Amino acid sequence: MEDPLKPKPVPLAAETVLWFEFLLDPHKITQHLQSKHPEPSAVELIMQFISMTPETVVPSTVVTPGSDLQNLPNSGMGANVTTSTTSASLSVPPTTQLQQRQPELGLQLTRKQLALKILELKVATWLRWDLDLLEKNLPVIMQLGLLRDLCIISYGRAVSIPLPSDFDMKISKTGNECAARFALTIYHRMQLRLQLIKDSTLKTQRPLIYQAVDQLQQFLDTPTQPSIEYLEYLCATATTRTFHVFHYDSFVTLQCDNLSSSQNYDLMHLISPQELRAQLHYELAHYYLYTKQYVLARENAAASSSNYQSLPAGVTHNFCHIRPIELEGLLQACGISAQPQTLLERFHISLLNSYADIVPILQLDNIAREIPLVSRRNVELDIEGTISTGLLKEPRQLLLQVAALNVVRSIFEWGNIFSSVEYFEKYRDLDYMTPIMDAMQNALPQCRPKERTAFKHFLIDCVLSQQLQQQQQLEQSRQLLQTLSGMCLFTAQELQDLEGQLQQTALPVLNNSLATLNDWICNSKMTLVDVASLERQLISCSSANTVRILLVKLCSKAPGKPLWAINPSWDVPQPLKSLIMAMPVSFLQDFSYVLLGKARELAMRGNYIDAVSMLSVLKSETKRQELGGNAQLMSKLITWEILHIQITQSLEEWHQKPLDLQALGTRCKQCLAALQAGDSMVPRLDIQENCAIMLLNLTDFPALLYLDKRTPQLELPFAFAATFIEMEKLKGPKKVCRDAWELIVSMFLNVPKRASATGTGNAAISSLLAFLQRLRHQSVFGLAISMLGKMHNILKDDPNHDLICEYMQLWPTSVNNPNSYSLRSVCETLQWLLSEALSYYPQTISWLKMKGDLELASGNNESAMRCYVNALVTGTDYCTMPLQRNVADDYVIRKMIRCAANLGCHMQATVLCQFLDEIDYSIVFKNLSEKSSNFTDAMDAYYSCIWDTTLLEFIVNLHAKRGEHSRKLEAISMMGTLELNANNNEEIKRESAMVRKSRFLRALAKQYLL
Missing domain, CATH: 1.25.40 (Serine Threonine Protein Phosphatase 5, Tetratricopeptide repeat)
Known part of the structure; x- marks a missing residue:
């Protein structure tokens, strides 16, 4: 019985003609080309004839009377069926070789060679030698092969492409002068035309053999000046010398009973000088435009247009193939078009002319x-x-x-x-x-x-x-x-x-809407109302110049309290507050306090630009003489405050990078250098900590080693920097300094309930969270995550819920008295840190998988599944790349299977078992036997995601036992698909598995991520 799944050969269409049929019946070529939609087309025929032409020439294989085509070497119908396109195109024996073999000048071709060359030239003549059509549909190598064959037949002797500089123009007795002129014209036209597509031509021909590429390169490197001179000579002498083009009947196909190989050159068409000049000037204009010789391009374009206009309308041209639209485009490119300019063209010209x-x-x-x-x-x-x-x-x-x-x-x-x-x-x-x-x-x-x-x-x-x-x-x-x-x-x-x-509309309308800011600006005769209005404007404004104007107005109202005390929310850092309060009561004191208070308020609201602008204005005010010796000190403190705000801004807008981070790091090091210089005035601790964390995020670790690690705020930055430096020294997975580990571990010690009730128990974790909130660099995030993950594994002490991440091998494998540490605090901190790190680097696959492990350890199966699916989708570039083992190894797949089974999605767990290196059929059969308790886990919805035939066979058997006939038929239809055939090779099997894996991942993504 014939296998119904076995692929069958596609039968040829009834009108399809094979190329060798034209050798057997040469008259068939005309009938074929005259049909409405020939199959193969004319261009495909040319390609077939060129590729199937045997090119090996032996003295005994020349056409002689009485020679038998079947007995000639390399001339049988099947002798060169596999001949490559390139060898059939350019590998012609040079003329000198032929002359050594045959002293007289003549055509040295086998009958099969000659028959195929005549057929290809006959088809090209049917296309009226439209080089635009041939250039668009015929590979460049075959274009050169067609050109070579045209020269061979026209000159009646072997010709190599490209023509040498000392090319002998002599024509044999089987050639013709008019045909030779036509062939030479086509040669020089193609010489110029291929220069326009030279770069793309060489790129597309790279898969060919090196010999063909070298010959193509040699043709393209031929100087173009002789071609230009020849075409210009033809244009100049068009009225005195006639020019003929081939007629379809000029090429006489070979007959089995007629050994004559001469062509009928008398039937060649005589074309008018206007048609010749129109086409040649057109191609010269294109070449000059390409080489940026715009004056010559304009002259040739005008000449082509005038000659084309003189051609009679409605007459088929045998040589000129200019399309009016393209000619108009050429004239517009040269700036000599007679067509009126469109509004869009006038618009662009106006832009160029101011x-x-x-x-x-x-x-x-x-x-x-x-x-x-x-x-x-x-x-x-x-x-x-x-x-x-x-x-x-x-x-x-x-x-x-x-x-x-x-x-x-x-x-x-x-x-x-x-x-x-x-x-x-x-x-x-x-x-x-x-x-x-x-x-x-x-x-x-x-x-x-x-x-x-x-x-x-x-x-x-x-x-x-x-x-x-x-x-x-x-x-x-x-x-x-x-x-x-x-x-x-x-x-x-x-x-x-x-x-x-x-x-x-002009009538006044009463409403109960709230008053706007402009409604409060009034000119009342009551001083208290005016003062209240000015104070409100002072509190709400965000410009230093506006603050200056309002303070001057308020000073003139003689307020009953200091102006800096208008808003209790204005808070000034202590070193600057001491300096300002030490000033004499003056406008500068109020102005300084208000600007500092408003700058800090704006920075807390996220308006960093206005905050820095206010502090910059205040810094320029420190040059005034009223400050005396405190001017330099106050300027330094304000500079540190500006740096503090800019660090906060850069941390908030990390991925946008609004500031020069390299310059910011230099300023941070200059600020911290004041700690070693022994200055009497040092930055406050908040600024020191911000600078240290900024240098840590910029991975400038050596600058942090000179800090005083006894300062509580600088302990963590110092420990992290020392860890990274020691990692670089060791250059391997060895244990590094334990300072960071011991510092982090000590923060999670259990505190007695009485101490925690006062709030001291959470102080260490709060300081850790404040530090972790300002981490931004991926490596620093990874180091902190690895420490907390290692601590979780030690305290959890459950191999089934171990977390895996980068850098974990650096840390100790145990701690003293693990019961004295809070596992809950570690889990909560790690959960928060992973979410924070993924908000900045959402495509870090190891963090996504670790978060899934942590959710699974906490019993959150759906959240864990969401993390795993996110990791797999990210690792496959959103299901556009194959799933690699480094993204989804057996460890992760087994955890996904456990999550799916815990959620009641047993069919999902079954499909996931196929992702293992070796399918665990015990888990498969157990899951298939379970009844699904989740409406998103319809069993037959995932049959298109199964590629293991054993699994499908078990499903068919299971449906048969349950009496589920329609589901059984659906599973059987999946088994009958061609790509799941057991006889397929490994490549087809891998492709089938990859397609079904991607389909299943998309289904999981729709369920868990959308």
């Missing part, structure tokens, strides 16, 4: 709407920028006109409401409605009813949607309403209705 005539162009585009609105908006912004920088000496009226024209154009773009809002806000101090009305009146006559309706809606919004309660804007709306009455856009009833709505 926006000359930009307003009339945009006015016309409001009617034609040819220029993209995005380009128009970009021009508006460019004009605004050049005017503001002084590069464009134009009045601002030009910008207003361009912006107004863009607003009118945006009315036609439905849903675009932002440009008009920005226009009214930006130009509200100018007469902004006049240019809009002018632009509308210019475009209105050519608008359709739907567009006129859009204009009406826009104008109604302009009348009613502004802040009409102000008298000035109310007057502008009334003037606009009068202007609308002169347009034919609104009816009298609509204008009357607008007038009534305008009057109603």
Whole structure:
């Protein structure tokens, strides 16, 4: 019985013709080419004929009367079926070899060679030697093979490609002068044309053999000047010397009963000089344009256009294959096109000429709407920028006109409401409605009813949607309403209705909304109200200049309390507070205190730029003489405060890198250097800790070794830096210094309940969390995670729930008296640290798997499964790459199987068993026997993810026992797929498994990650 799954050969179509049939019946080629959709096509035939031409020439294989094609070496029908394309294209014996073998000049080809060459040239003639078509569809190697065969037949002797510089123009008795001129013209045309695609040609031909690549390189490196001179000579002598092209019947196919191999050159077409010059000038113009000889390109393009225009219309051209659209593109590229410029072209020319005539162009585009609105908006912004920088000496009226024209154009773009809002806000101090009305009146006559309706809606919004309660804007709306009455856009009833709505809008409206900031700015005769208003503005402002102005106004009101005490939230660090309080009561004291307090308040709210700006202004104030000897000290303290804020900003915006981190690290080292210099004034501890942690994140570890590790705030940065330096020295998985380990372990000691009730028990963990919150570098995160993971493994003491991560081999394997440590605190801290680290580096696979292990150890099976799936999806680049063993080894897969079984997803656990190196069928059969308790684990939904046939056979047997006939048939259909055939090779099996693995991972990702 025939196997129904065995793939069957695809039968050829009835109209398909094999290439060798044309050798047996040469007349069949014409019938084939005349069919509507020949299969193979003409270009495919050329490729077949070239690739199947035997190229080995032996003296005994030349065509002689009475020779038998079947008895010639290398001339049988199957002798060279596997001949490569490259060898069939260029490997022609040089002429000197042939002359050594045969003294007389003649054609040295076997009958099969000659027959195939005539057939390929005949098909190329059917295509009228359209080099554009051949270049697009024929590989370059075969183009050169076709060119070589054309030269061989035309000259009647062997010719090598490229032609040597001393090429002998002599033609044998089987050749023809007109044919030789045509072949030489095609040769020089291709010489120029291939220069335009030279780089891409060499890249695409790399898989070929080196000999073919060298010959192609030799052809492309041939000097082009002789080709240019020859084509220009043809153009100059076109009227005095005739030029013929091949006719389809010029090539006479070989017959089995006729041994003659001569071609019918008398049937060649005579073409007009205009047709010859049009094509040659066209290709010369392309070459000159490519080589940036623009004057010569322009001259040849104009000559090609004039000759092409003189050709009679509606006549088939045998040599000229110029397409009018491409000719027009060439003329436009040379800048001599007679076609009128489009608005988009005029628009770009205006940009090059400093926006000359930009307003009339945009006015016309409001009617034609040819220029993209995005380009128009970009021009508006460019004009605004050049005017503001002084590069464009134009009045601002030009910008207003361009912006107004863009607003009118945006009315036609439905849903675009932002440009008009920005226009009214930006130009509200100018007469902004006049240019809009002018632009509308210019475009209105050519608008359709739907567009006129859009204009009406826009104008109604302009009348009613502004802040009409102000008298000035109310007057502008009334003037606009009068202007609308002169347009034919609104009816009298609509204008009357607008007038009534305008009057109603002008009435005051009472509401219960909260007062805005401007409502508090009043000029009351009551001093207390004025002072309260100024104080409120001082508290809410964020500019140093505004603070200065408000303080001056408040000083003139003679307040009853110091100005720095207005807001109790203004807190100043202690060293600076002591210096400021030691100042005499003055404006500088209030100004310094307020700026310091507001800068700290802004920094706590995340407004780091304004905070640094205020401190920079205060630093410039320290140069005043009122400070005396404290000026330098205060400047240094303010510099440290600025550094403190910038470090906080860089930690908050780590991945954005808004600051120069290298320069920031240098300033941190300069700040910490004050600790060793023995200065009387040192940075406060918060700044010291921030600088040390910043250097740790910048991996500048040697700078931290000089710190005083006895300072509690600097113990952890010092210990981490020493650990990394010792790791670099050892360069291997050896134990390193225990300072960091002992320091971290001591923080998780159990504290008696009485001590913890006072809050002292959590002080060490709080300080650790404060340190870990400021870690940013991936290696530092990894070191901290490995220490906490190792501590968890020691305290948990359960091999089934061990955590695995980088750097774990560095730490001790035991601790003294493990019962005295808090495993719960370790788990919570590690859980938080992993979440924090993954928020900065979400694609770290080892951390994702470790977090899954930790969740599984805590009993959170679904969270653990989510972490594992995330790790697998990340490791496969979102299911686009094969799953590697370093991403999902047996350790991780078994934990995923355990999670799936605990969640009641037994079919998922079954499919996961296939991911193991060796499938554990005991786990498979146990899971399949369990009844699924999760609605997301439908058994038959995962059959398309199974590639193990043993597993499918068990499923079929299981369904048969349960009487589930439809499911059994579905499983059987999966087993019958071709890619699961047991006789497939290993590559097909791996590909099938990879596809099903990716499909299963996508299903898990949809369930656990979305």
